[in-house]
Amino acid sequence: DQQVKQNSPSLSVQEGRISILNCDYTNSMFDYFLWYKKYPAEGPTFLISISSIKDKNEDGRFTVFLNKSAKHLSLHIVPSQPGDSAVYFCAAPRGNSGGSNYKLTFGKGTLLTVNP
Amino acid sequence: KAGVTQTPRYLIKTRGQQVTLSCSPISGHRSVSWYQQTPGQGLQFLFEYFSETQRNKGNFPGRFSGRQFSNSRSEMNVSTLELGDSALYLCASSSNREGTEAFFGQGTRLTVV
Numbered sequence A: 001d002q003q004v005k006q007n008s009p010s011l012s013v014q015e016g017r018i019s020i021l022n023c024d025y026t027n028s029m030f031d032y033f034l035w036y037k038k039y040p041a042e043g044p045t046f047l048i049s050i051s052s053i054k055d056k057n058e059d060g061r062f063t064v065f066l067n068k069s070a071k072h073l074s075l076h077i078v079p080s081q082p083g084d085s086a087v088y089f090c091a092a093p094r095g096n097s098g099g100s101n102y103k104l105t106f107g108k109g110t111l112l113t114v115n116p
Numbered sequence B: 001k002a003g004v005t006q007t008p009r010y011l012i013k014t015r016g017q018q019v020t021l022s023c024s025p026i027s028g029h030r031s032v033s034w035y036q037q038t039p040g041q042g043l044q045f046l047f048e049y050f051s052e053t054q055r056n057k058g059n060f061p062g063r064f065s066g067r068q069f070s071n072s073r074s075e076m077n078v079s080t081l082e083l084g085d086s087a088l089y090l091c092a093s094s095s096n097r098e099g100t101e102a103f104f105g106q107g108t109r110l111t112v113v
Helices: none
Strands: A010-014 A019-025 A032-038 A045-051 A056-059 A062-067 A072-077 A086-093 A104-106 A110-115 B005-007 B010-013 B019-024 B031-038 B042-050 B053-057 B064-068 B074-078 B087-094 B108-112
Touching: A010 A019, A019 A032, A019 A086, A019 A110, A032 A062, A045 A056, A045 A062, A045 A072, A072 A086, A086 B042, A104 B031, A104 B042, B005 B087, B010 B019, B019 B087, B019 B108, B031 B074, B042 B064, B042 B074, B053 B064, B074 B087
Parallel strands: A010 A110, B010 B108
Antiparallel strands: A019 A072, A032 A045, A032 A086, A056 A062, A062 A072, A086 A104, A086 A110, B005 B019, B019 B074, B031 B042, B031 B087, B042 B053, B064 B074, B087 B108
16 A cells, blocks of 8 residues: 555656656655655655645745645756756655654655756 | 765675675664665665664565664664565664654665575
8 A cells, every 4th residue: 555656657847947746645644744856876865845734845946835635745846957857756754652753655756857 | 964874885695695784874863764675666664773672664574674783873684685685775864853854875785696
């Protein structure tokens, strides 16, 4: 049972345009979401996060939107640059009684290609 | 501040052998978690350690085990290696605070032949 879904395996955009990466989740207990960027043969790099008490979080060219009623979030990259070409993972942590965030559940990722 | 360090970066082992991978977390981080990345399954959670105790375990067979030392460094061990264990093994460290992200190492690429 995949609790975090990224239904688009790949996305191709032109440099300077907007990239929109989507993520859906099924577990209503998730209350914090993260986006990671990953290059081949490297570990994921944290990009941006959002708490369920917000519907938007912005950091430079990256904005994440959260629609709790639809259990949907999206990552917007504006403007897209060739260096943004990577696999993007959406993830949700599950805390335990200790309360910390770990045990990330990842989507399968979306390969973004930004063409010059 | 040094990041998460995983050693070795690459490893080739034969079926039936066992392997130990090492992870040094970011200084001050006491939570270390391990993930397996394969092309078909994506990133899957293996287990997480905090203060030398395993707090959570993913859905992997008992051949996969781990431990954490008093300095928060962690090791994972895979015994009786199978071809399907070939993967990128990633370690992540985090603080124990709510709403904080996990930081990943560069991973160990294990190839079982």
